[in-house]
Amino acid sequence: MKSFLLTPGPTPVPEEVLLAIAKPVIHHRTKEFGQLLEHVTEQLKNVFQTKNDILTFTSSGTGSMEACVVNTLSPGDKAVVLDTGNFGTRWTKLIKTYGLEPVIVKYPWGQAARPEDLKRTLEAEPNTKAVFCQLTETSTGVVNDVRALAKIAHEANAILVVDAISGLAGQRFYQDEWDIDIVCASSQKGLMLPPGLAFVSVNERGWQCVEQSTLPKFYWDFKTYRKSLREKKETPYTPAVTLLAGAQVALNMLITEGMEHVFSRVELLARATRAGIEAAGLELFAECPCDVVTAVKVPSNLDGADLLKRMQDKYGVKIAGGQAEYKGKIFRIAHMGYIDRFDIIVALSGLEMVLFEMGYNIKLGSGVAAAQEVFLGKNTGV
Amino acid sequence: MKSFLLTPGPTPVPEEVLLAIAKPVIHHRTKEFGQLLEHVTEQLKNVFQTKNDILTFTSSGTGSMEACVVNTLSPGDKAVVLDTGNFGTRWTKLIKTYGLEPVIVKYPWGQAARPEDLKRTLEAEPNTKAVFCQLTETSTGVVNDVRALAKIAHEANAILVVDAISGLAGQRFYQDEWDIDIVCASSQKGLMLPPGLAFVSVNERGWQCVEQSTLPKFYWDFKTYRKSLREKKETPYTPAVTLLAGAQVALNMLITEGMEHVFSRVELLARATRAGIEAAGLELFAECPCDVVTAVKVPSNLDGADLLKRMQDKYGVKIAGGQAEYKGKIFRIAHMGYIDRFDIIVALSGLEMVLFEMGYNIKLGSGVAAAQEVFLGKNTGV
Numbered sequence A, B: 001m002k003s004f005l006l007t008p009g010p011t012p013v014p015e016e017v018l019l020a021i022a023k024p025v026i027h028h029r030t031k032e033f034g035q036l037l038e039h040v041t042e043q044l045k046n047v048f049q050t051k052n053d054i055l056t057f058t059s060s061g062t063g064s065m066e067a068c069v070v071n072t073l074s075p076g077d078k079a080v081v082l083d084t085g086n087f088g089t090r091w092t093k094l095i096k097t098y099g100l101e102p103v104i105v106k107y108p109w110g111q112a113a114r115p116e117d118l119k120r121t122l123e124a125e126p127n128t129k130a131v132f133c134q135l136t137e138t139s140t141g142v143v144n145d146v147r148a149l150a151k152i153a154h155e156a157n158a159i160l161v162v163d164a165i166s167g168l169a170g171q172r173f174y175q176d177e178w179d180i181d182i183v184c185a186s187s188q189k190g191l192m193l194p195p196g197l198a199f200v201s202v203n204e205r206g207w208q209c210v211e212q213s214t215l216p217k218f219y220w221d222f223k224t225y226r227k228s229l230r231e232k233k234e235t236p237y238t239p240a241v242t243l244l245a246g247a248q249v250a251l252n253m254l255i256t257e258g259m260e261h262v263f264s265r266v267e268l269l270a271r272a273t274r275a276g277i278e279a280a281g282l283e284l285f286a287e288c289p290c291d292v293v294t295a296v297k298v299p300s301n302l303d304g305a306d307l308l309k310r311m312q313d314k315y316g317v318k319i320a321g322g323q324a325e326y327k328g329k330i331f332r333i334a335h336m337g338y339i340d341r342f343d344i345i346v347a348l349s350g351l352e353m354v355l356f357e358m359g360y361n362i363k364l365g366s367g368v369a370a371a372q373e374v375f376l377g378k379n380t381g382v
Helices: A015-021 A031-048 A061-072 A086-097 A115-126 A145-155 A204-212 A223-232 A241-257 A259-279 A304-314 A341-357 A366-375 B015-019 B031-048 B061-072 B086-097 B115-124 B146-155 B204-212 B220-231 B241-258 B259-279 B304-315 B341-357 B366-375
Strands: A052-058 A077-081 A103-106 A127-134 A158-162 A184-187 A197-202 A292-295 A330-332 B053-060 B078-084 B104-106 B128-134 B159-163 B182-186 B197-202 B293-297 B332-336
Touching: A015 A241, A031 A052, A031 A223, A031 A241, A052 A223, A052 B015, A052 B104, A052 B204, A061 A086, A061 A127, A061 A158, A061 A259, A077 A115, A086 A127, A103 A115, A103 B078, A103 B241, A115 A127, A115 A145, A127 A145, A145 A158, A145 A366, A158 A204, A197 A204, A197 A241, A241 A259, A259 A292, A259 A341, A259 A366, A304 A330, A304 A341, A341 A366, A341 B341, A341 B366, A366 B341, A366 B366, B015 B241, B031 B053, B031 B220, B031 B241, B053 B061, B053 B220, B061 B086, B061 B128, B061 B159, B061 B197, B061 B204, B061 B304, B078 B086, B078 B115, B078 B241, B086 B128, B104 B115, B115 B146, B115 B204, B128 B146, B146 B159, B159 B204, B197 B204, B197 B241, B241 B259, B259 B293, B259 B341, B259 B366, B304 B341, B341 B366
Parallel strands: A077 A103, A077 A127, A127 A158, A158 A184, B078 B104, B078 B128, B128 B159, B159 B182
Antiparallel strands: A052 A197, A184 A197, A292 A330, B053 B197, B182 B197, B293 B332
């Protein structure tokens, strides 16, 4: 039985990237590594759509979120978290870890952050230092309008910190044009790499904030990474060298395709997935769905855990369940990274067969046909 | 765009096999190689369902067909070819190359060899030495009843030589139980390997014939290979060592699954493919379809070359066209080797989208739904 990985991280890694990662390890204090890091940094600027330096950390995405917190805040600082799901809540946990009490704007799962709420909050909380949010909230499949949120933050002299971990290189995003201050991301999503690397991009306004921050930091210190990069083309501590070798190949694939094309392609996969889900008689979960992952309500008479287990065990199709209070109540099909039209067809046809076996009233082929229509341009999707 | 290889050779190679092939080359005159060859030979006996030695040649499948000709015949010998397609015709070309004139029983493409025709031919041609045929004729997608053909050949004191190149490890086949005298096969079909290796299995009756044969042979000499294998666990000439290392892994996958399960699985894929093709409104080509490849008539108003080109260029799905006079008139979807249910779903959904784009009257999802029904056991298929 073949395996299909349609989870919102990790995502499948292309063979040419795996082969690059399998090459012999090079030392990280060499000219050869310097050239690699410099090249990957330039490539990442293209993907982030920015002129900023990109700082490369050997860590998971959560590590880069922690780095954003400790590099922007100081004891007593005011911070706002726009909490649209599990990863919004993670911002809160991180900030509280360092003894700060953020103002939390919490949304019911499935809803996006509303710019007017942020405006009202910042009016009530003047002198807020930073606003934390997600580009795409992986747990619910919603996309936030970070461009509008940044504008409102700036009007209140706050910076906007965006977790683009699941969104980067999938969801349409332009850091400089949208004037986003700090962005963090990780390797195992749209970047088509195994887990192990995280990336942070900080603009001028962001660096001003970083300069003032006094929370304790060593491994995560942005200034140390920028200095190493600029002066020595190095990372301050031993990096995951082979993953960087893979990154060079994966990023080259994205850049050769062109970021505009990447955004449109992922958007098409999302529309086909949503059309297929609705045609199969299921209900979408997110009010404002993102392009990188589609969250779907488990029909009330079905066991969500059983559905996932059947997809995995009988059909080899790995999709994600719900998190926290939505465990068993939603499932999620990711279309970020190295996923193409036929992965969506496979996921939908596998889902149809599982629903049929579970006694759900499903017309076989109906979801697949709706996705085919989107791919053929017969239907613009939902 | 991802690629899908559904041609009747080469076929996709599993990642674990590719990794085994990528290991360092070992020398072929070592104990280590001897153990490898011995192990692969034992594994192949299981796949051929025989107690015979299996002779391993570094060549394509055609090389092993030539080997069968030069090891069984002598100048002036009578031979019969049951010609059910392009590869049947290849037997004739090979035999004529060595100055013999075979008796050819030629069938229209799409038909299988009839045992009664062989019976009549052998009555008219007493003292025929050998009968040559295919287990599955790759060019037309038919399966021959080699068990019945062997029985008739033996009644006339002839041996049956079976080209099982596309059939082995897919089409149900039991060499010893069916009393087949000589069988040749190659690596890049049901055995899930790259091209480069060919295998021949000869029973006692076959060896008696080989002992009498005087056609010229050096590289192809069965006796040289058997002697090397038995006395030294070697091949007489340098073998494709890394492919043999891969063979050990691929054969282990087949044997762990169990040949009965392999046969049933491939049969299921064939039934799903045929059901999908017919539900999509297309017509099957073979009167007696085999399990390893499905030949389909190109609708008369469509351009077969354009259909293949669209499948490949726009959808990344590589299927095969027709050969010789059937070029452009049929196409062929293979389901041999490392192909699973979702490869069939991909091929059918891609085909539906291509037919739609070519203006053919197709209901999107219809072929996929029929295949899903077969996989779910709702429909036994055709």
